[in-house]
Amino acid sequence: MRSDYLFTSESVSEGHPDKVADQISDAVVDLFLGKDPEARIACETLTTTQLVVLAGEIRGKGIMDEAGNWAPGVQQEVEDTVRATVKRIGYEQDGFHWKTFRFENNLHPQSAHIAQGVDASGNKDEGAGDQGIMFGYAADDTPDLMPATLYYSHKILERMAADRHSGAAPFLEPDAKSQVTLRYEGSKPVAATAIVVSTQHGKGYDEGEKEAELKAYVKQVVADILPANLLSDATEYHINPTGSFEIGGPDGDAGLTGRKIIVDTYGGASPHGGGAFSGKDPTKVDRSAAYITRYLAKNIVAAGLAQRCTIQLAYAIGVSKPLSLYVDTHGTGTVGDDQIEAAIMSIPKLGGLTPRSIRTHLKLNKPIYQKTAAYGHFGRQPEGDFFPWERTDLVDDLKAAL
Incomplete structure (x- = not known):
């Protein structure tokens, strides 16, 4: 170094066009998780001059059936939620006004082929909602252990x-x-x-x-x-x-969900797996595994086991067990990185870092996501149900496992 x-x-x-899109997508996630904690959601948003467009796949009780029929009143709830989000941000301009922009809702049922890989059935545990690699990071630069x-x-x-x-x-x-x-x-x-x-x-x-x-x-x-x-x-x-x-x-530049992934995470101080967070329910490991890796890295630094820590997890779609766990304390660790890896996998409450165990431990099946969609998903103060991955309640478990 x-x-x-x-x-x-x-x-x-929060008023940047990409962040407007992220906040709309996560407002929709919260709306649907409030109706069905097991809802499956992949909601993308496009914003531009006087226009908001939603697209993506959803599934959930009281939301939409397999034929694509909306439950009574839910379509209007979606539009009302979108407009309320833009109003809260503060857009009342000729080129983008919460009350008058044109709205398109193109959400449709989740693919049955994706559902069969993700859902638990028989002896099969719930699988990851997609393949991918996710990174978490913490450093003692600041009190919140962020760059x-x-x-x-x-x-x-x-x-x-x-x-x-x-x-x-x-x-x-x-x-x-x-x-x-x-x-x-x-x-x-x-x-x-x-x-x-x-x-x-x-x-x-x-x-x-x-x-x-x-x-x-x-x-x-x-x-x-x-x-x-x-x-x-x-x-x-x-x-x-x-x-x-x-x-x-959005009047000055089009906005899209998921275009600010470095702003959302560690500002370039850590690698990034490439997957965005906003608009996704927590079965998507792009989101949930990124949260658990931050949680692990932050607790490792908070425990005094390292000054800096990067963690990587990898998953395959439909497979519950992570393909790999990698810990790098950048030469600042007080014990070996391989020892920390073994300690993480030995802690019973982490459940082997399967998608379901992550969601259970961090209590992610709740409408807690709109607050994450501006000013970073990490380095925030945990409060009530919000930002549970920022808690440092694993410190004693890590020390005991080592």
Whole structure:
């Protein structure tokens, strides 16, 4: 590992067109899981100027039958949920308005061939909803054990969104992006070398005193979020570097579910298996196995077994047992990585990391997903049923197994 280097991560706001799509898809997931905890859902969303389109496969009691007939009233519930999501984000613009955009619902029944591989039957345990590789990561950069570059990128935009919603920053509109570059010495961040924030804004905030007000506001947000020891006169700021940013959101660029997988995870600090999360029920290991690998990595670091940890799992569609488990503590482990692997597989409550055991242990069959769809799936505070994979309640089990 290099002893001195720069690293950068970006985030995007809840009003970014891809994040609008993610939040709509997960709002639909929550709607259906609220009706049937065993529902199967793969909901993709497209957003563009005054248009939202849903597509994908679903199955569930009280939702849709095998012939594709909707249960009474559910189609309208879907549309109402979609519009409520866009309203909550804050889009009331000519090019994208929650009340007037055109809506298309192209959801249809799940393929019977997929269902037969995933469902438990006879002596066959529930299989993975797809093949793939999933990664989890944790590092002691921050109190939430996340890479600092991504952690601060998220926090800047979360603060700006809160100020927009409260009216404290009425010149802000929903679409925004941030990027933080930190200089590391060893494994620790020591200085912020560059901050980039591009935010959609009200009319006139691209020139004169109004532009200066916006830029001063963003700099104050950065100063409130980043530790003071990371900022200095040498920190470069690029605030709305292209100039005007009045047209944004789905009116400015089309949005699709699943296009911000690095923003959703570790900001590039960890490998990524390629599968998106939003719009998928927890039988899809793209989602559930990514959550359990984060849970495992975070607990390993929280237990003091490593300063950094990357974990990979692999699955085959229709097969319950994972094909492989890989642990890498990047030379920071206090015990061997192979010992940690063996310890994980020996803990009874983890159930061998089968899809069903993951869902059972983390209690994933609940409508808890819309909150994940902006500002990252990881590094969030567990509260009630939400973000159970961020708990550090496996620390004692890991220590006992080792």
